Amino acid sequence: MVSVIPPLMTYYFHLTINRARWCYITIFRSIGALDYRNVMLSIGQSFNSQVQQLWQQFMHRRRWSRKLLVLLLSCFLLACWIHQSSLFASGSNHEYVSWSSHQSGFDKGDGPYEELELKGFSNSGNAEAASCSSLLHTGSVSVQRSFERDADLVEIAQKLDRMPMVDYEGQDTSLTFEQTVAQTWDRFCQSSVWLPQYKVFLAVTRVIFYTKGTRTWPIISFLSGQIYDQDWVEQKDFVIDWKGRKVSFPCVFDIPSPYALGGFAYGPEDPRIVLEADVPDAEPVILFNMAVDIDTLQSRSMHAFRPFSNTTVRLYQTGHFGKYEVEKNWMPFFYSNETLDRRRGPSDELHVVYDIRPLRILKCNLDSGSCKPVYLQYMKDELHRKPKEDVGFLGGGTNLEPVKLGPNSSGLQAYIGFPRSHTSVGCTTDSIYRPELMIMTVEAGRFHIMYLSQPTDFGTAVLSQAAVDDPCGEGRILIANSIARWDQQNDIMTLTISVDDATTQVVRLKGVLKHIQSLTGLRDRALLSPLSNKGQDVDDEILYEDLQWSYVGNEVWACCLESAAEHARAIAEPVNGTSIIAAAAKDKVAKFRDLNDRENRHRDVLLGKILADVPPIEAVGSEDLEGVDGSGEDY
Structure with a gap:
């Protein structure tokens, strides 16, 4: 029994991580939109769903296994919730702050007013x-x-x-x-x-x-x-x-x-x-x-x-x-x-x-x-x-x-x-x-x-x-x-x-x-x-x-x-x-032009070889040249 528990624990641990990852993708999407109600709803639904599913899966295991894993999962979800909530409240994560300026956290103009000096x-x-x-x-x-x-x-x-x-x-x-x-x-x-x-x-x-x-x-x-x-x-x-x-x-x-x-x-x-x-x-x-x-x-x-x-x-x-x-x-x-x-x-x-x-x-x-x-x-x-x-x-x-x-x-x-x-x-x-x-x-x-x-x-x-x-x-x-x-x-x-x-x-x-x-x-x-x-x-x-x-x-x-x-x-x-972006784009354009020049030189060399094998136009009968309109009429 001792030799069986570690593999099972490893399996259920990975199962928990994968489901938690799915859960927090949903949460992060809501945080990206900065709709606090959606964030709370996602957390509540994900937490409840994970606890119920894991409880059912571990029902046939020993009692200590169920309690241990559910406790670990609960602590993990609670710690992540507190961590993300503190970021959301303090605005210490600049990425979230930049999103908030144009998203739904203030979609009704409910936010505070900031005094602005106007000269x-x-x-x-x-x-x-x-x-x-x-x-x-x-x-x-x-x-x-x-x-x-x-x-x-x-x-x-x-x-x-x-x-x-x-x-x-x-x-x-x-x-x-x-x-x-x-x-x-x-x-x-x-x-x-x-x-x-x-x-x-x-x-x-x-x-x-x-x-x-x-x-x-x-x-x-x-x-x-x-x-x-x-x-x-x-x-x-x-x-x-x-x-x-x-x-x-x-x-x-x-x-x-x-x-x-x-x-x-x-x-x-x-x-x-x-x-x-x-x-x-x-x-x-x-x-x-x-x-x-x-x-x-x-x-x-x-x-x-x-x-x-x-x-x-x-x-x-x-x-x-x-x-x-x-x-x-x-x-x-x-x-x-x-x-x-x-x-x-x-x-x-x-x-x-x-x-x-x-x-x-x-x-x-x-x-x-x-x-x-x-x-x-x-x-x-x-x-x-x-x-x-x-x-x-x-x-x-x-x-x-x-x-x-x-x-x-x-x-x-x-x-x-x-x-x-x-x-x-x-x-x-x-x-x-x-x-x-x-x-x-x-x-x-x-x-x-x-x-x-x-x-x-x-x-x-x-x-x-x-x-x-x-x-x-x-x-x-x-x-x-x-x-x-x-x-x-x-x-x-x-x-x-x-x-x-x-x-x-x-x-x-x-x-x-x-x-x-x-x-x-x-x-x-x-x-x-x-x-x-x-x-x-x-x-x-x-x-x-x-x-x-x-x-x-x-x-x-x-x-x-x-x-x-x-x-x-x-x-x-x-x-x-x-412009920071323009400078980066300029460097990218320069690299593209260099690559394009190399391709053009390669194309010219290849074209030169092809033309070397083409007979001069004098050697081709005029009756073999098709009209430019595709009608087949000779020049």
Whole structure:
């Protein structure tokens, strides 16, 4: 008996280990998703299952064997549970922490807020004391760890399977359809808006189809629509009944897009969504840019799409305003000179920030697509202070949302948005993109930049550890796509964010309104007598005030870009301005090229030997040469 027990013990020990390994694969998958309830359920189920099965298998053995092995198994499982729980709670395992930034542990925004210092430059309206140091304002907001929302690319690919540009020719035929989709479809650049009438979020995401593994040059883009509840749980088969027309979500929006077979870069790109605030029955408006010259792709125009009524209009400029060949990066908002408390229907006009410097505003008719200039910032050339060096530009970003200034604002209106800086210093090969908080005011049709923050990474809430470690690679691009919701009563703002043009993240900020209210320049501006109430005989005074605010606003812009350059250099310096992944890829490419060169030399040698055995063409009768069209006709 003594000689039999060790082999049996060894057998059951290995059996226990194998089943425990299966058990913990399930547990680790749950931990990878950071759903604590799933982790606990997996542990409980696995523990109970293992104890019952082993108890039954050892029933025919001696009593001491059963008790010993069950006790060992229980201790083993309990020790692993405690160990993993401590890692989960403390966050000491960096791998788990990096997963948590984009997975379901905070999928409803239930996590704690982390205070974030926010420095920026506030317009004082005093041109005589306008410098970066005098305009600097230090405040803070709180930020919650972001979470990611995805789209069912397989479902989208199935819906678009009959689209002529969606061609899987050349793909690995041994792959399943799901595997092929994973290599040819992607989504990013999600823009969202809260629909108070339905108490849901409408999210619009750019979906791309690409081939040859090159997602940076997609064949064509589409816009998909999804509905989320207030906790960001997707609502499948959600139907919006809009004036008798039913729209079911999720969906791919039917947007007319010009294309040519064999081409690329077609379809709508960079969607931005905006909704007119506090207006019943207002329909969301989605702005996007799209190629209109399918031959050269050099001409891109902005378009407006209304998703419930399914109408698309191309936006075009009228008047002598000056425009770009490639139109993009417009920041949309709704503005009206009417008093805010007057009830009215939805507007058929949309305003956009066309340029931040000089500040240029367009007003677009959503029915005809005609956009006319309504404001062009004027300053004397000698007052146009530029950054100390050419470091990039500021533009694009989110929609603009109105700021409630209170009853004593003297007719002044304010808007908040997050443009992005495009900084060409720091990284040696590519630019760095970061969002900045911007406050723009308008009074009597005169617009001014009142505040621009320094670039922000949102602390540790958005970027994964891999992106932080690779600022010139994965962490190079961080863009705010939309202000999805701003509950000013509770001072909580929801943003959608993209990192590396690859993610669709949601992040919440707390205390933004409080930060705005701390800006002395904005507070002083609101208390001034309104320009619209001044008589025509004081036009010179109005012009003087306008120039003062414009001049200091230009200084705010220059200081913002200079701070963006400093930020870019600071984060790129530890990696010497190069991407860690790019450096590894470059080394791999060099090895591949060396291997390819050797193969080419071998091929040339082999080809030379083959050609040496081929008789000259003069020795072959012309009647033996087939025509190039395969018809058999002689040359």
